[in-house]
Amino acid sequence: MNCLAGLMDHLYKFQLFLLLTLACLGQNGHGSDIINGKKVPPNSMLYMASVQTVQGHVCGGFLVSEGFVLTAAHCGNENLTSVVLGTHNLNTVQQMIFIEKKCKPNTYKDVGYGDDIMLLKLGRKAQMDNSVQIIPLAETIININENAQCHVAGWGKTSTRGRVVNELRMADVSIIDPQVCKEKWPRLPHNVICAGGYGTNKGFCQGDSGGPLVCNGLAVGVVSFNKNFNCDYPDVPNVYTDITKHIYWIRSIIRQNNCF
Template sequence: MLGLQKFLLLHVLAWLGQIAHGSDIIHGEKAPENSMQYMASVQNNRGHVCGGFLITEDFVVSAAHCDKDNPTHVVLGNHNLKNGNHQKIKIEKKNIHKNYKIPGLGDDIMLIKKVPLNDRVQTIQLPPAEIHLKENQVCQVAGWGKTKTVGKLVDELMVVDVSVIDKQVCKELWRGLPDNVICAGGYKTTKGFCQGDSGGPLVCDGLAVGVVSFNYYNNCSYPDKPNVYTDISKYLQWINGIVKSRKYEE
């Protein structure tokens, strides 16, 4: 039994070593001006570290693992991060899902509070209930990250179409895959996300259905692994409870 436990532990550690979190857009294009006005840049004192998206006047959704970069504020209202015509707003509270440990084990979601609205930003709706995406359904992912494995963050918001991958196929390719996730892009394609801009939304039919979580470690050409997102529809009760009660956890 002890030998089996050691084998399973080594298997899990090897699998987790393949993971890298991020949301940089590969083989995408610049997002049209005045589109996707719900997109948020989550930043620390050095600049952009993650993506996010505005769901109410007060709250931005991002990935829990983005907290490791100690974000201090969010930027809204402009696709170009070097353009001064945007809102830079101090983060008041961060609510990380209580079950989160590392991206590969799931629950990679965080609520950031508080963000006032102006006429240049909009919210994006979440699914009203648990969703079941169809295989090959085309969705979009956007971010300000690298456009190739060895590259720099970009100033202009980039967006790319990605196709939903069957969950069973994804589980066969990602052994030990958490249940509350969506797979889209990366596998058998050159389009998807990469390292440097986690927390952005997977948008399907106008709804934010996923949060960028992880992909194959340090490889943006996506040879054999799907991109993985946190399935927002599995966390609606948690999100709504925080938004409605205005209570926060450290």
């Protein structure tokens, strides 16, 4: 009996170690962690999507047509299976739709090289109703001045060592001058927008991948990366993929209803 008890104790410790290891690895690209934000009001941000594996939520995303969700390309490193639409609380699933295909730009290599954007073709069309809507995309370069107020949203931790939350949260973030961003990120990829993080205590946390940067009601960016493992910092900007630089690619895939 003592041997059995000892074996069970070792098994429990191993399982706990495994869970903690997976949690730490997940900080590099999963979840949707909004820092110093607030709960999203009901009946707003109806375009938000939770991109999931069989284990649950791993990335954010947003509905850009009835058949496609836009997210970050590096989220495709996971075995994505479905998206959840129409809910602010991940404990309550309204629409779950299986992912049929993952479409990435041919130029995408890794998050650090830019073009970190991906379209998820849904196995069926999303049902538009009072809880699910499409967000319009910025079609061309829009006049977003430095310090212009935009917002980012997602699910997850609220600080570096905080708890994961199930309710959608958002934070207001300011656009950062591209030259300042290049100075703070010497190896900054091409075709990006910087907003939040630098000079403030608001922004997204490690793993808030795929969520939208929204300015004046238009999705202008896709959450790409920030400083590894540290969400409570003011020293470097948060970085988003610029949607306007990929709008032709996005529209072509949606029109053809297939990857190319």
